[in-house]
Amino acid sequence: MEKCVSLRSALARSINLATVDLAMQVGLARVVSTAKAFGFSTPLRPYPSLALGAYEVVPLELARGYCAFAADGVLPYPLSLNAVLDEDGRMLERRHMSIKSVISAAKSFIMSSMLRSAVTEGTACALQNMRITFPVAGKTGTTNGFRDAWFIGYTPDILALVWVGFDDGSSIHAPGSAAALPIWAELINSIPQYISGDWFKMPPGVVKRIVCPESGQLAVPGRCPEPKEEVFLADTAPGDPCPLHEPVGAFRKIIEGVKDLFKNR
Numbered sequence: 001m002e003k004c005v006s007l008r009s010a011l012a013r014s015i016n017l018a019t020v021d022l023a024m025q026v027g028l029a030r031v032v033s034t035a036k037a038f039g040f041s042t043p044l045r046p047y048p049s050l051a052l053g054a055y056e057v058v059p060l061e062l063a064r065g066y067c068a069f070a071a072d073g074v075l076p077y078p079l080s081l082n083a084v085l086d087e088d089g090r091m092l093e094r095r096h097m098s099i100k101s102v103i104s105a106a107k108s109f110i111m112s113s114m115l116r117s118a119v120t121e122g123t124a125c126a127l128q129n130m131r132i133t134f135p136v137a138g139k140t141g142t143t144n145g146f147r148d149a150w151f152i153g154y155t156p157d158i159l160a161l162v163w164v165g166f167d168d169g170s171s172i173h174a175p176g177s178a179a180a181l182p183i184w185a186e187l188i189n190s191i192p193q194y195i196s197g198d199w200f201k202m203p204p205g206v207v208k209r210i211v212c213p214e215s216g217q218l219a220v221p222g223r224c225p226e227p228k229e230e231v232f233l234a235d236t237a238p239g240d241p242c243p244l245h246e247p248v249g250a251f252r253k254i255i256e257g258v259k260d261l262f263k264n265r
Contacts, residue, residue, distance in 0.1 A: 004216050008114045008230070012122030014140070016052055023051035037102050038065040039075060053141060056148075063152060063161040069112050069137070070154045072105035072203065106205035106233055112137045112154075113231050116199075123177050124151065130185035134197040138184075140176035147171055149179035158194045160187060207234045212242035220245045 010018035023031050028046035035044055042057045044050060060078060068075045077098045084093040103111075115137035118124050123140045138153030147169050152161040162180040164172055172179055188195065208231055211217060212224035217238045219227035223245035232238070 004214070006213065006216065006230075008117050011114050011139075012117040012120075014123050020048050020051045024048060038068065040065065053143070059150070059161055059163045062150075063159060066139075066152050066154060066161070067159055068102050069108045069115065070156065070159050070200075071108070073101050073103040073108040074099050075102045104205065105203040109200055109203055109206055110231055110233065112200050115139055119153070123175075124153070124181060126177055127153070127181060127185055130182060131189050132185055134195060135199040140181065142175040142177075145171050146173050146175065149174055149176040151176050151180035151184050153184055153188070155195060156198050156200055157196050158188070158191075160184060162187070202231070205234050206231055207237050208232075209237050211238060212245060215242045215244045217242040 005015060005018045007018075007022065009015065010022070028048065028050060031050060032044045032046050040057055040061050042055050042061075044055055047054065064076065064078055082095060083091060086092055116135060118140070119127050119132075119136045119138050124138050127136065127138070134155065136153050136155055138151060141148070141150045141152075143149075148163065148165040149172055150161060150163040152159070154160070162184045164174075164176075164179040164183070166172065208229055210219045210227050211230050212219045213226060213228050214224070218241050220242050224242050225245075
């Protein structure tokens with residue numbers, strides 16, 4: 001069996017090959033359809049490079065898309081203007097925020113859990129050295145030639161996106177982790193009143209399992225090296241023991257015991 005790379009690791013460490021392979025297995029047309037459901041106005045085509053962010057998107061739309069992960073799958077419509085009043089305080093025009101559900105609360109929780117790994121052990125791990133001591137989910141981004149660098153991070157209380165780049169597309173000579181991440185940290189550190197330090201509560205439909213990191217299946221106690229706790233959708237959680245480190249049968253135990261006996265004589 002080939003050694004697998006978990007989706008958590010691929011996302012946290014921006015492993016491009018695993019990301020493209022996943023998109024091909026899911027189906028590029030399905031990826032495009034999902035992106036449209038999240039409200040992106042950029043025309044997207046079903047090319048493999050789509051999985052690596054080959055298409056430019058509006059930063060505000062990207063921030064809006066991540067809001068769904070932070071809000072139990074609900075996608076908001078951002079407003080820059082709530083109301084217009086005349087000089088006498090009479091309402092001339094008023095706008096209301098519209099929302100829609102694009103994914104389940106269970107899926108949004110799993111996405112937030114994986115994006116938290118990008119901060120604790122992935123491309124955004126430097127955030128932990130910038131006085132950010134509370135749980136954060138986030139993702140860095142860097143385009144070819146360092147034309148664009150960004151970081152989006154969120155908690156149950158607040159979400160913010162930082163983009164760094166030039167209008168003419170010139171290189172900024174720095175990745176998102178170096179150019180955008182410190183700005184995000186400085187912003188969040190300046191508004192502690194908006195940070196509770198809490199993390200998202202696990203909703204119904206999500207389960208935890210102890211798995212073998214090599215196979216992705218249920219860890220065999222005492223056999224699998226470095227078993228890890230992982231979250232899954234309840235109907236897709238692994239149910240079989242790790243085939244790489246199967247339990248030793250009773251007869252095999254006797255044979256191995258006899259072999260050890262003769263080795264020690």
